[in-house]
Amino acid sequence: MEDYKKALGWRLRWYVVRGSLPVLDLVGCAALLAVFWQYYTQASALPPPFNKVDIGAGGFPTLLAMATLIGIGAVAAAAVIRLLDPVPVAWVSIRRPLFVLATIGLLILQSIYFETLGTLPSVLIFSILTMLACGERRPLHLIGVPLALGAFIFVVFNLALDVNLP
Template sequence: MDDILKNDKGWRFQLGLLRGASPVIDLIGSVVLFGIFWVYLRSSLALPPPLNDIDIGAGGFPRLLALATLVAIVAMAISAIYRLLDRVPVSWVSVRRPVSVALTIGLLILQSVYFEQLGALPCVLLFGLLTMLACGERRVLHLIGVPIALAAFIYVVFVLALHVNLP
């Protein structure tokens, strides 16, 4: 453990480190995730209903996923509030390279936005490479090989084995 973290027991914001109380960070994350999955649930409710009683329809799985995730998020928020109110000292969490983490989150959001415009395989190749760069990978063979292997795996499984038409 670094000397900085051994002696520092409080909040810390700097370019290479974000340090804070675990329940507070959990609560902030819960609020953000709740908002995201609330929008996801509302979008899934707009999808068509099933054609017959035994099918879940186009919106069934996304709706189920959204509801289960919202329940888990609420449970995490309740746990965070309980830990904040508890008399036991809170644990502290350190996130190394928070700028890289934020950049990676942004890239994943951009990937979801451009997925249909670029197509599945080009999008996986491009954003796989960019995500690896944002996470600090600098080995050329990994930067080339991993996105190609991931795109090949997706092609084999979805196009060849399952006969899914990718965008």
């Protein structure tokens, strides 16, 4: 019985992170709050629209940032309520945390090299690398999904919306 009780607590190993769901929610919310607050401040600095009916350059990014910040606040409030609730909290395990961190790193690298590489090469390269980091090994998926994603982006932005992406 003693080993069973030990297995239910916090565990930090290279292959698994196990912890209380509300606490992990709050840690994730803190990280997302830092990122999206920065995003909100940069979106707010964009110029206002010339036409009062138009949304302007910063309108959509600001709206997206505000909606995300509200969502982060809702998740954080729910986590605090669950922590204060007398019902025992749920415990979760994050398997392969190093691969999760590698995937986060790849997404950050994609945002850095997006303009340098261009839209389609960036999407193709980083979608394959992200899928590999997430554990996908089937060749058809590793080839098909990036190609379908690149084709979708090209059709929607270049053909349908006539937006020239970098």
